[in-house]
Amino acid sequence: MPSRHGLNRASPYFFLAPAAAVALVGLVYPMLRSVWLSFHEWSIGTPPESARFVGLENYRWLLADDSFWISVGVSMAFAVAVVILEVVLGVALALVLDRDLRGTSLFRTIFILPMMIAPIVVGLIWRFLYNEQFGPLSQALKALGLPGIPWLSSPDMALISVIIADVWQWTPFIFILALAALQGLPASAIEAARIDGATRWQTTLYIKLPLIAPVIAVAALLRLIDAFKVLEVIYILTEGGPGLSTEILSLHIYKTAFVSQQLGRASALSNLLLLIVLMLTLLLVLARSLRERRAGKE
Amino acid sequence: MSGTATTRRATPFSYAVIILLAMLSLGPILVMIATSLKTKPEIFSGSFSLIFMPTLENYRAVLGDSQNARYLTNSLIVATVSTFLTLVFGCMAAYAIVRFRFFGRDVVSGGTLLMRMVPPAVLTVPVFMIWTYEFGLSNSLSGVILVYTAINLPFVIWILQSFIAQVPPALEEAARIDGANDFQVFFLVVLPMIKPGLAAAAIFTFRIAWNEFILALVLTNRFTRTMPVKVSLFINEHNIEWGQIMAIGTLIAVPPLVFTFLASRQIITGMTAGAVKG
Numbered sequence: 001m002p003s004r005h006g007l008n009r010a011s012p013y014f015f016l017a018p019a020a021a022v023a024l025v026g027l028v029y030p031m032l033r034s035v036w037l038s039f040h041e042w043s044i045g046t047p048p049e050s051a052r053f054v055g056l057e058n059y060r061w062l063l064a065d066d067s068f069w070i071s072v073g074v075s076m077a078f079a080v081a082v083v084i085l086e087v088v089l090g091v092a093l094a095l096v097l098d099r100d101l102r103g104t105s106l107f108r109t110i111f112i113l114p115m116m117i118a119p120i121v122v123g124l125i126w127r128f129l130y131n132e133q134f135g136p137l138s139q140a141l142k143a144l145g146l147p148g149i150p151w152l153s154s155p156d157m158a159l160i161s162v163i164i165a166d167v168w169q170w171t172p173f174i175f176i177l178a179l180a181a182l183q184g185l186p187a188s189a190i191e192a193a194r195i196d197g198a199t200r201w202q203t204t205l206y207i208k209l210p211l212i213a214p215v216i217a218v219a220a221l222l223r224l225i226d227a228f229k230v231l232e233v234i235y236i237l238t239e240g241g242p243g244l245s246t247e248i249l250s251l252h253i254y255k256t257a258f259v260s261q262q263l264g265r266a267s268a269l270s271n272l273l274l275l276i277v278l279m280l281t282l283l284l285v286l287a288r289s290l291r292e293r294r295a296g297k298e
Numbered sequence: 299m300s301g302t303a304t305t306r307r308a309t310p311f312s313y314a315v316i317i318l319l320a321m322l323s324l325g326p327i328l329v330m331i332a333t334s335l336k337t338k339p340e341i342f343s344g345s346f347s348l349i350f351m352p353t354l355e356n357y358r359a360v361l362g363d364s365q366n367a368r369y370l371t372n373s374l375i376v377a378t379v380s381t382f383l384t385l386v387f388g389c390m391a392a393y394a395i396v397r398f399r400f401f402g403r404d405v406v407s408g409g410t411l412l413m414r415m416v417p418p419a420v421l422t423v424p425v426f427m428i429w430t431y432e433f434g435l436s437n438s439l440s441g442v443i444l445v446y447t448a449i450n451l452p453f454v455i456w457i458l459q460s461f462i463a464q465v466p467p468a469l470e471e472a473a474r475i476d477g478a479n480d481f482q483v484f485f486l487v488v489l490p491m492i493k494p495g496l497a498a499a500a501i502f503t504f505r506i507a508w509n510e511f512i513l514a515l516v517l518t519n520r521f522t523r524t525m526p527v528k529v530s531l532f533i534n535e536h537n538i539e540w541g542q543i544m545a546i547g548t549l550i551a552v553p554p555l556v557f558t559f560l561a562s563r564q565i566i567t568g569m570t571a572g573a574v575k576g
Contacts, residue, residue, distance in 0.1 A: 011394075011398065011480040011481075012394040012397075012398035012400040012403075013394075013400070014481075015390040015391060015393055015394035015398075015480075015484070016390070016391050016394045016395075016406065018386070018387040018390060018391075019387040019388060019390065019391035019451050019455065020391070020406075022383075022387060022444070022447050022448050022451060023409075023413065023448055023451055023452070025444070025448070026425075026444055026445050026447065026448020026449070027413050027416065027421075027448045027449070027452075029428065030421055030424035030425050030428055031416070031420075031421075031424065033424040033427065033428055034420065034421075034423060034424040037423065037424060037427065042427075047431055048427055048431050048432070093315070093319065096312065096315055097312055097315060097316055098306070099306045099307060099308040099309070099312050100306070100307055100308050101308045101312060101313070101316060102308070105562070105563075107316055107319075107320055108562065108566060109558060109559060109562040110320045110323050110324055111319070111320070111323050112558060112562065112565060112566060112569065113323060113324065113327060113555060113558055114323055114326075114327070115569070116505060116554040116555065116557070116558045116565070117327070117509070117550075117551040117554050117555065118508070118509035118511070118526055118550050118551065118554070119509065119511065120509070120511045120526040120529050120530060120550070121330070121509075121526075121529075121547045121550050121551050124330065124529060124533065124543060124544070124547045125326045125327065125329065125330045125547065126326070127533065128329065128330070128333065128540060128544065129326060129329065133342075134341065134342050134343070134346070135346075136329055136346040139345060139346050168322070168323075168326065172323065173569065173570075176566060176569075176570060177570050180570065225415055228417065229417040229418070229419070231417075231418070231419050231511075231512055232511045232512065232526075235511075235512075235530065236529075236530065236533060239534075249419075250417055250418075250419035250420075250512075251419075253419045253420070253422065253423070254419060254422060254512065257422060257423045257426075258422075258516065263423055263427070266423045267423050267424065270419070270420040270422075270423055270424075271420075273417060273419070273420055274416065274417070274420050277415050277416070277417055277420075278412065278415070280415075281411070281412060281415045285411070
């Protein structure tokens with residue numbers, strides 16, 4: 001093995017080169033370009049060199065724009081609502097179903113199906129379910145003699161309908177994680193509590209929930225980050241409407257860029273969304289390292 | 299799910315709950331499939347029913363349309379090629395991060411986590427601009443493949459790291475002593491050992507590329523469109539052909555559904571790994 005040592009030193013860079021090249025061209029450079037573009041005014045159809053430098057104008061405009069703040073509010077409401085609902089439902093179901101059930105692997109497979117199919121298809125499915133004339137949900141209400149619900153046509157209801165679709169798709173994520181965490185708990189801790197005379201309810205509240213809390217916290221953060229990325233389901237269900245009632249930030253970016261054709265402003269918007277997601281990611285890293293430290297102590 | 303001493307026995311109630319949940323998960327998907335097998339009058343009849351004479355008419359109409367056949371092919375090409383590239387580049391990079399100490403290693407491994415979190419919507423504007431005006435890649439399948447490879451790489455690198463870390467270093471040492479260089483060690487010793495990891499990563503990347511919508515919407519035209527883009531245009535027509543659109547939806551859903559049943563264990567591992575370890 002003649003040149004082994006020489007090769008060794010350079011090897012990691014050879015292994016990294018293709019991935020690094022793709023990431024630089026496809027991720028890093030576009031994000032730098034996005035920062036550049038956010039300080040410019042540029043319209044589709046003209047070369048980027050013709051873009052006009054406007055300084056912080058795009059950001060200033062955004063912060064003074066009502067539709068931006070509405071969109072921020074919609075995004076926050078959507079993200080907070082889906083995370084709370086999914087965590088509460090997912091953990092509650094895991095506690096109820098933490099039993100020696102037969103066929104759990106088949107059930108788990110069924111539960112992940114909604115997460116696997118394309119978001120665009122999830123949108124399709126729910127748009128059909130919500131159809132006010134012939135959709136199955138409306139017909140069920142009619143059969144029960146109940147009044148119809150304007151699922152997607154009223155501004156108040158549309159956001160709730162969009163949230164329901166997300167809860168349908170992603171609650172199983174929390175459920176599966178919570179169940180795995182519960183079933184991985186040390187038997188000794190729960191035995192000890194029981195011997196000390198703890199009721200089942202007390203065991204759940206003071207032993208089980210605190211022990212699985214770190215896993216749930218990380219899972220909830222992952223969901224929160226994902227909730228800010230959602231676009232397709234809402235695009236298909238409501239396109240952000242009625243009005244701006246379901247126009248979350250990612251959809252607002254798309255519309256600002258490709259409907260209103262304000263690319264500079266859309267870039268400023270993109271950078272703000274990226275900032276939110278990055279801050280949540282840092283929180284995630286922090287939560288994970290805290291949990292690992294805690295796990296290390298035990 | 300082993301029955302530890304603390305796992306309580308299942309009761310009829312717990313079976314009732316879990317079966318109800320399974321029906322809730324499956325129900326909407328079954329509604330889509332059922333609707334795709336119905337005739338127009340049946341869909342608009344005003345009473346949704348799961349009992350009907352199934353017809354393949356909608357599939358015949360969808361697949362008989364040469365445009366749709368082309369878009370399906372585009373989807374297939376984009377997903378397959380980008381998955382292949384992501385896996386090759388990703389496993390090499392993961393190997394470098396796990397097995398070598400080198401300058402910039404921490405930056406690379408921290409960067410992969412951050413880049414995994416970038417929302418695709420954030421990339422639409424700059425990628426559209428760069429692909430169109432700087433790289434000349436707009437409206438081409440290669441442009442879509444490039445951006446899909448880029449967005450999937452961080453996840454693949456990250457998930458393969460744990461598989462590579464499990465390969466016993468002694469095996470690699472033995473190969474080196476026998477005169478293998480770093481590349482031979484990687485391709486002949488390490489790669490065969492991480493096949494399950496590669497399979498899991500392949501399923502994930504294929505699924506993301508196959509399902510992706512917003513970047514494809516921005517980067518393609520009526521020749522290079524993928525199937526999800528077609529759906530979004532189809533559903534905003536005035537008279538929605540629900541039967542046909544549900545047939546398209548079912549066709550798009552088939553590959554991920556098949557993967558799920560074939561490899562649910564790996565998928566759950568991949569899906570939940572992010573919450574379990576960093």
